[in-house]
Amino acid sequence: MKEEILNIIQNPILRALVQHADNNGVVDVEWEDGEMLRIRYDILIPADESDDGQEEAVVDVLESLEKGCRSATQLKPGHPGVIRTGDLPVRVRRPSTQTSSHITSLVRSQLRDGNVWYSRDFTDHHDGVRQAIRESRVSRGDFASAILDCMVSPELRVRTGAVAVLDEVAGELGPERITAVLRFAPGLFVGVQPVVPIAFPDLELAAVASYQRLVTTGDRQSLDYFREIALQRSWNAWVFTALARLDGEWVVTHAHHVPYDHIAVLFHLTPEQRRRLISAKQPYPPEKPLVFGVDPWQQFSSAEAWALRSLMYPHK
Numbered sequence: 001m002k003e004e005i006l007n008i009i010q011n012p013i014l015r016a017l018v019q020h021a022d023n024n025g026v027v028d029v030e031w032e033d034g035e036m037l038r039i040r041y042d043i044l045i046p047a048d049e050s051d052d053g054q055e056e057a058v059v060d061v062l063e064s065l066e067k068g069c070r071s072a073t074q075l076k077p078g079h080p081g082v083i084r085t086g087d088l089p090v091r092v093r094r095p096s097t098q099t100s101s102h103i104t105s106l107v108r109s110q111l112r113d114g115n116v117w118y119s120r121d122f123t124d125h126h127d128g129v130r131q132a133i134r135e136s137r138v139s140r141g142d143f144a145s146a147i148l149d150c151m152v153s154p155e156l157r158v159r160t161g162a163v164a165v166l167d168e169v170a171g172e173l174g175p176e177r178i179t180a181v182l183r184f185a186p187g188l189f190v191g192v193q194p195v196v197p198i199a200f201p202d203l204e205l206a207a208v209a210s211y212q213r214l215v216t217t218g219d220r221q222s223l224d225y226f227r228e229i230a231l232q233r234s235w236n237a238w239v240f241t242a243l244a245r246l247d248g249e250w251v252v253t254h255a256h257h258v259p260y261d262h263i264a265v266l267f268h269l270t271p272e273q274r275r276r277l278i279s280a281k282q283p284y285p286p287e288k289p290l291v292f293g294v295d296p297w298q299q300f301s302s303a304e305a306w307a308l309r310s311l312m313y314p315h316k
Helices: 002-008 012-020 097-113 125-135 140-151 156-164 166-173 175-184 203-214 220-232 237-246 248-253 271-280 302-312
Strands: 026-030 036-045 056-064 081-085 088-092
Touching: 097 125, 097 140, 097 156, 125 140, 125 156, 125 166, 140 156, 140 166, 140 175, 156 166, 156 203, 166 175, 166 203, 175 203, 175 220, 203 220, 203 237, 220 237, 237 248, 248 271, 271 302
Parallel strands: none
Antiparallel strands: 026 036, 036 056, 081 088
8 A cells, every 4th residue: 555655656755654654654753842642544545636736645643642842822732723844735634525535445445455544453454444434533424425436336345345345334324325325336235245245145234234323213214125125035134123112003914024023022012912913823833942042921921921922922
């Protein structure tokens, strides 16, 4: 990645930052007044794309390495400003929306090749994007837009990584924007297996799981989408859980589509809806013994759990 950046950077100060930085972009710099600062660059902007034609570095001032620094009024850790060394300026500032296209490029490159953010602790390229979202001073909204762009990439590896970290930015995007992407290009997600291991075996399921908790009754497009896939997908238990919270009457009406062993859906219904759903699904197959995990009936009071199980298994 350093070689790629050096190919577009001419300013000797910025070139020095890149050449001496570690894999996380951190470097110690001594300025002309003798102050030592530890900084980290996130994005470099060529001259023809900056406001005034000067090359710029979007960097974080991490800390001062000297207690009695003389320029502390202008450069305190975490604060933006302008540093001048001779006639060559290096701007220290918080990233703006002008950098969004660069963020998208960096995220796509990381998801494809893992050459932007690196740690020996990462299990795959998307872990670097997740760390960058959490630690960078770049706007989370810019990262969210980058993830959304990468979700429709023709490259399956990029698309897989974007879906894998969608949960990090789902709140910034909102359910309706995510739903719009999933409905616009279903062929990119439905039944598509991730090219690298992630939490789910299907990209559409992984995406839905990342934001279903955020959907509200006001998200009409998302509600319609959830109703559609609840009736069509083999993994619909996840969706029925969300719909029980959002539209319990619809779930009861379509009770025959709810998996018999999906007890969690009952918890989000009213007591009256629970009884109606169980009655609509009669007869139940024999109850399976609990092998491991949390007993789902613990979500209910002892009295209601007994009453519901008696309704399911009247001859037990």
